[in-house]
Amino acid sequence: MAAGIRSAGRAGAAREARPPLGRELLLVAALFLVYMAGRRLATGHESRALHNADRIWELERAVRLPGEGLVQRLLLHSEPLVHTANTYYAAVHFPATAAFLVWLYWRRPAHYLWSRRVLTLLTGAALALHLLLPLAPPRMLAAAGLVDTARVYGPSVYGAAPGTDSLANQFAAMPSLHFGWALMVAIGLIRACAGRWRWLWLLHPLVTLLVVVSTANHYWLDALVAAVLLGGALLSVRAPGRPFAMAARPAGASR
Numbered sequence: 001m002a003a004g005i006r007s008a009g010r011a012g013a014a015r016e017a018r019p020p021l022g023r024e025l026l027l028v029a030a031l032f033l034v035y036m037a038g039r040r041l042a043t044g045h046e047s048r049a050l051h052n053a054d055r056i057w058e059l060e061r062a063v064r065l066p067g068e069g070l071v072q073r074l075l076l077h078s079e080p081l082v083h084t085a086n087t088y089y090a091a092v093h094f095p096a097t098a099a100f101l102v103w104l105y106w107r108r109p110a111h112y113l114w115s116r117r118v119l120t121l122l123t124g125a126a127l128a129l130h131l132l133l134p135l136a137p138p139r140m141l142a143a144a145g146l147v148d149t150a151r152v153y154g155p156s157v158y159g160a161a162p163g164t165d166s167l168a169n170q171f172a173a174m175p176s177l178h179f180g181w182a183l184m185v186a187i188g189l190i191r192a193c194a195g196r197w198r199w200l201w202l203l204h205p206l207v208t209l210l211v212v213v214s215t216a217n218h219y220w221l222d223a224l225v226a227a228v229l230l231g232g233a234l235l236s237v238r239a240p241g242r243p244f245a246m247a248a249r250p251a252g253a254s255r
Contacts, residue, residue, distance in 0.1 A: 135173040138217075173219065
């Protein structure tokens with residue numbers, strides 16, 4: 001039995017071999033540059049983006065999705081809450097995803113490779129959709145009657161007019177990568193961790209969803225499409241097994 005466990009441990013360690021750090025840093029940096037270049041390539045198209053926004057708004061009402069304004073009105077009852085939501089939108093997206101990948105790299109290398117590949121597929125599909133379907137966010141849509149909370153209350157990540165912003169594509173609402181990445185962070189951590197408390201990671205995509213909608217940066221459908229694209233990416237990349245520390249627990253051990 002002990003020999004079998006030691007053998008399984010060596011096999012598990014082999015499966016958990018950490019990829020070279022230099023290679024991963026270069027790869028992630030290259031992917032980030034491609035991501036930013038793709039977003040800049042998709043800028044402009046203001047008339048198409050506003051026309052598509054009208055169609056998305058009408059579609060949501062036709063299928064009786066709750067109005068984004070319902071969530072925003074709850075947010076606007078408290079100015080500190082608005083500031084918190086705007087800060088969450090501006091400051092959590094990239095750092096949370098980076099921290100997720102760094103932790104997986106050091107503690108769960110096989111899960112890191114899986115998560116990095118899934119995020120790459122998701123982001124690539126999202127960039128393609130940004131090019132095919134430029135979409136103005138609800139904060140730009142007059143029919144929505146929503147407040148641009150970042151512009152009015154701050155802080156804002158958008159420092160220029162939508163058509164002239166060289167750092168971000170403000171007509172890339174569909175899909176919401178804020179929500180898609182947050183959902184993958186939760187799924188990846190639930191898969192890589194043990195214990196019942198790991199399910200609390202689902203609070204991250206839930207809070208992100210409420211934030212992106214209440215700040216008028218995304219429609220409900222933006223999050224739904226992101227979830228569908230993530231589902232396709234998850235089906236395309238084989239998931240790793242459970243970490244050895246959990247998998248090797250004797251069958252009779254308490255859980």
